[in-house]
Amino acid sequence: MFNKGSELLNLCNEKNKKISEIVLLKEQSFSDLTIEEIREKMMDALDVMKESANAALNQKIVSVSGMTGGDSKKVEDYRKNNKPLSGVFINSAMAKALSTSEVNASMGRIVAAPTAGASGILPSAILSAKEKLDLSDEELVNGLFTASGIGEIVAKNATISGAEGGCQAECGVAAAMAAGALVEMSGGTPEQALDAASFALINVMGLVCDPVGGLVEYPCALRNASGVVNAFTSADLALAGVKSLVPFDEVVEAMYRVGKALPETLRETALGGLAATPTARRVTGNSPQ
Secondary structure, eight states: OOSSSHHHHHHHHHTTTOOOHHHHHHHTTTOSOOHHHHHHHHHHHHHHHHHHHHTSSSSSOBOOOOBBBHHHHHHHHHHHOOTTTTTTHHHHHHHHHHHHHHHHTTTTTOOOOSTTTTTTTTHHHHHHHHHHOOOHHHHHHHHHHHHHHHHHHHHHSOOOOOOHGGGGGEEEEEHHHHHHHHHTTOOOOOHHHHHHHHHHHTTTTTTTTTGGOSSSSSSSSHHHHHHHHHHHHHHHHHTTTOOOOOOOHHHHHHHHHHHHOOOOBBBBSSGGGGGGGGHHHHHHTOOOO
């Protein structure tokens, strides 16, 4: 039914439907499941997102390597006991994003949306929006279908792999998916949802993938925290009426070209960026002799 953002928008306008509704109809057309069964499966994914986004808020969860852990609880405690410069809401969202990242690094159960390394952004965004806007779980499921439609378009026309396109293709795409979902859940139009997705990708265009020790921990978790902030600011820009000068499909194409242009050392090989610093090499036992 659609492979491009422009095709998705045309369908939304022709049928007077939201992005989530079009995505759900497309899913049904390729499945033996009913609409209700598809929604139930997405509700199962939402339940896993809830668990991972809250698991590390009040207890220290340490990664298998021991390199990271406990940051979600630190941010949550800071939110509760101080006056955060970026506000209580943003700090709460960052804590949830870090929580899922820490669950992932400790080999817990997460939803890769679109990847494990970027798995904290979408859950944090929609769950924070639930609290802010008093949304139902059914409305969150709608947001997840919107997010999945945006992610599908990027996966088909570019990449969601850090090894192929840098972290812009992981945390950037996750933020774009979340931004689009936030717009729809806030009552925005399909056009605004794709504008928000465009902004989220533009904001991190060229972001490298440089995991220390080759592990999806550092700086991945930090980029999940900043990624959810990116999603909220991008959604607010679109909801305010700001338009993306460059259409979503062209932004996706540009992101792909930029990713391909990144040197191999900056595409998840742990050979460049932060992974190549003296401290990173020392921590991972790879110090030059």
